[in-house]
Amino acid sequence: xxxxxxxxxxxxxxxxxxxxxTRAVFFTxxxxxxxxxxxxFYIHVPAAWVAxxxxxxxxxxxxxxxxxRDTRLDRxxxxxxxxxxxxxxxxxxxxxxxxxxxxxxxxxxxxxRLVSTLFLWFIYVAYIVLRGAVESPTLRARYSAVLGILxxxxxxxxxxxxxLFATLHPLPIVAKASKPSLPGEMLLTLFVSxxxxxxxxxxxVRARYKYAEERETIAAAREAHA
Amino acid sequence: xxxxxxxxxxxxxxxxxxFGATRxxxxxxxxxxxxxxxxxxxxxxxxxTTLLRVLAGLLKPSAGSASxxxxxxxxxxxxxxxxxxxxxQTMLYEALSARENVSFAxxxxxxxxxxxxxxxxxxxxMLERAxxxxxxxxxxxxxxxxxxxxxxxxxxxxxxxxxxxxxDDSGARSLTALLRELTAAGTAVIIVTHNLVEGLSLATHAxxxxxxxxxxxxxxxxxxxxxYADTYRQAVASSV
Amino acid sequence: xxxxxxxxxxxxxxxxxxxxxxxxxxxxxxxxxLLGLVIFYxxxxxxxxxxxxxxxxVLWVIFTFSGIxxxxxxxxxxSADHAIDGLLASPISRESIFLGKALANLVFIAAVQLIAIPxxxxxxxxxxxxxxxxxxxxxxxxAIGLVAVGTLFSAMAVNTRLAELLLPMLALPFFVxxxxxxxxxxxxxxxxxxxxxxxxxxxxxxxxxxxxxxxCALAYPFTVED
Numbered sequence: 001x002x003x004x005x006x007x008x009x010x011x012x013x014x015x016x017x018x019x020x021x022t023r024a025v026f027f028t029x030x031x032x033x034x035x036x037x038x039x040x041f042y043i044h045v046p047a048a049w050v051a052x053x054x055x056x057x058x059x060x061x062x063x064x065x066x067x068x069r070d071t072r073l074d075r076x077x078x079x080x081x082x083x084x085x086x087x088x089x090x091x092x093x094x095x096x097x098x099x100x101x102x103x104x105x106x107x108x109x110x111x112x113r114l115v116s117t118l119f120l121w122f123i124y125v126a127y128i129v130l131r132g133a134v135e136s137p138t139l140r141a142r143y144s145a146v147l148g149i150l151x152x153x154x155x156x157x158x159x160x161x162x163x164l165f166a167t168l169h170p171l172p173i174v175a176k177a178s179k180p181s182l183p184g185e186m187l188l189t190l191f192v193s194x195x196x197x198x199x200x201x202x203x204x205v206r207a208r209y210k211y212a213e214e215r216e217t218i219a220a221a222r223e224a225h226a
Numbered sequence: 227x228x229x230x231x232x233x234x235x236x237x238x239x240x241x242x243x244x245f246g247a248t249r250x251x252x253x254x255x256x257x258x259x260x261x262x263x264x265x266x267x268x269x270x271x272x273x274x275t276t277l278l279r280v281l282a283g284l285l286k287p288s289a290g291s292a293s294x295x296x297x298x299x300x301x302x303x304x305x306x307x308x309x310x311x312x313x314x315q316t317m318l319y320e321a322l323s324a325r326e327n328v329s330f331a332x333x334x335x336x337x338x339x340x341x342x343x344x345x346x347x348x349x350x351x352m353l354e355r356a357x358x359x360x361x362x363x364x365x366x367x368x369x370x371x372x373x374x375x376x377x378x379x380x381x382x383x384x385x386x387x388x389x390x391x392x393x394d395d396s397g398a399r400s401l402t403a404l405l406r407e408l409t410a411a412g413t414a415v416i417i418v419t420h421n422l423v424e425g426l427s428l429a430t431h432a433x434x435x436x437x438x439x440x441x442x443x444x445x446x447x448x449x450x451x452x453x454y455a456d457t458y459r460q461a462v463a464s465s466v
Numbered sequence: 467x468x469x470x471x472x473x474x475x476x477x478x479x480x481x482x483x484x485x486x487x488x489x490x491x492x493x494x495x496x497x498x499x500l501l502g503l504v505i506f507y508x509x510x511x512x513x514x515x516x517x518x519x520x521x522x523x524v525l526w527v528i529f530t531f532s533g534i535x536x537x538x539x540x541x542x543x544x545s546a547d548h549a550i551d552g553l554l555a556s557p558i559s560r561e562s563i564f565l566g567k568a569l570a571n572l573v574f575i576a577a578v579q580l581i582a583i584p585x586x587x588x589x590x591x592x593x594x595x596x597x598x599x600x601x602x603x604x605x606x607x608x609a610i611g612l613v614a615v616g617t618l619f620s621a622m623a624v625n626t627r628l629a630e631l632l633l634p635m636l637a638l639p640f641f642v643x644x645x646x647x648x649x650x651x652x653x654x655x656x657x658x659x660x661x662x663x664x665x666x667x668x669x670x671x672x673x674x675x676x677x678x679x680x681x682c683a684l685a686y687p688f689t690v691e692d
Contacts, residue, residue, distance in 0.1 A: 133628045168666070
């Protein structure tokens with residue numbers, strides 16, 4: 001039996017997420033127009049929040065890394081990126097699942113947030129592949145940092161482009177989702193979900209960071225013996 | 227632009243360079259005056275190339291310091307203009323001719339006088355084939371062009387990483403003659419070589435490097451080749 | 467400051483001299499662009515889609531992909547015999563290396579555009595003369611953006627294991643706002659709308675160029691190992 005130590009943060013996170021989902025499914029009223037499908041919202045939106053949070057943190061860590069050259073920042077950026085891509089994938093899967101019953105279409109090229117998330121995913125994947133393709137650790141950290149910062153600069157332009165595209169082109173026949181005004185119960189569930197997902201992000205990043213640390217220690221030990 | 231022979235040129239104090247956890251160069255200290263030549267020996271992986279790259283300004287030191295004519299490394303443009311680097315890669319553009327490569331290098335250093343390009347090529351006996359594309363030249367000739375390229379701007383300090391690599395006898399003779407000329411005119415030279423005979427014949431100082439540090443550093447006069455060969459062989463054997 | 471531009475110009479001339487000598491990358495890019503025009507035309511049902519509707523998208527997609535062919539070789543020539551060390555050990559600044567290479571790439575892409583645009587007019591039977599000037603202006607603006615991002619990423623990609631695969635992966639997400647703006651603006655021009663209607667897209671393109679030329683020029687020194 002392997003020594004499986006689960007930190008209290010991870011335990012708390014898993015409990016929180018389970019609790020949030022339970023509350024969302026069983027204890028939150030159905031939305032009037034959208035029905036049961038709307039419940040995906042309680043996963044989709046928090047996942048999106050975490051995806052963008054992780055991305056912003058990657059960008060900030062990258063910028064500070066280029067300034068201070070502290071490898072801990074690079075390790076954090078790597079961890080946040082790998083966790084971020086998972087949450088981004090969740091957003092991109094739950095998005096169409098929610099969109100089809102609500103908007104009648106799986107994908108919407110006029111939806112700024114959805115397309116921005118797609119590009120988040122592209123940058124994340126490029127970031128991870130880039131890291132895997134560079135041999136030298138110092139170069140790997142620098143290259144990733146540059147991509148992290150440039151990627152953050154790109155997202156506002158994607159935002160603007162899609163926005164322009166949507167406003168200058170005739171809307172599809174499908175009705176655009178109107179912003180749901182959330183009554184108290186639903187808002188609370190949303191916040192519970194947001195908190196739970198953020199906790200999950202923290203737990204995952206901590207674990208991933210520790211793994212990165214251990215991997216480097218092992219590599220350094222190997223070098224010393226060689 | 228050489229200095230009067232004898233003036234202090236290169237001062238290296240506790241120089242170190244690490245890559246992550248690996249220390250490629252550790253605590254190297256020495257000094258060179260104008261006109262002196264340091265022959266650097268050592269097994270592969272000893273850090274000789276890294277040391278040269280730090281001195282050439284391609285890498286920043288992680289520890290210690292070095293200065294050329296009082297200006298600390300890595301310096302700015304002025305400092306780099308006083309250093310010439312010959313490496314075992316030719317640093318040439320294959321699609322361009324020998325003359326075009328040397329001319330381009332000259333312009334990088336702010337030299338627009340084509341006569342200097344011609345004379346650099348001539349000293350390495352490459353004037354005849356100066357207009358041939360580098361990719362059509364033999365390895366030995368490419369190496370000659372690479373050397374011409376490194377010296378065209380008359381550096382104060384020449385860093386040569388295994389420059390005899392690939393040269394035939396006549397090329398090696400040209401190079402030795404050129405290095406002697408340079409040291410006589412006040413240029414300081416650091417030459418990394420596996421060729422003990424050539425290295426020691428040019429050198430005023432000799433060092434053996436192993437695992438990032440100097441295990442020996444002597445003036446030429448206090449050293450005989452046999453003892454050096456011994457140290458060198460020991461260093462290689464113990465690093466295998 | 468003028469030293470930087472003088473050095474950049476020196477490097478650009480050297481790159482262009484090399485490219486002119488071999489011409490292979492340029493020919494490959496031109497042939498690729500022309501083949502692209504052919505394939506796109508036959509891939510669509512001409513009774514369903516008019517050439518004039520197809521043209522903007524096709525043109526800009528082609529520029530993007532054929533541009534990448536040229537961008538790849540930009541730093542490849544420096545890694546061949548470690549010529550980049552010769553540049554880095556010399557007195558010129560890192561910034562001028564980036565600017566010089568970007569300038570050479572700009573000439574490269576502009577040359578491909580100068581062939582592909584008339585080819586489009588001929589193959590698709592489109593009268594482009596009356597919009598020639600604005601179209602060329604647009605092409606130039608787009609080329610600047612493509613080159614800024616492409617040059618930086620090719621500097622990074624050349625030091626990785628998957629160089630030819632990595633460059634498109636890194637660069638294409640950034641090319642999207644460029645292609646979108648250029649294609650949408652071209653579409654407006656082709657349908658005879660006044661330039662003012664494409665103004666928003668042109669402004670977006672200019673903003674993108676400004677941000678990324680600066681960001682990439684600033685980022686380049688960080689990608690050099692020291």
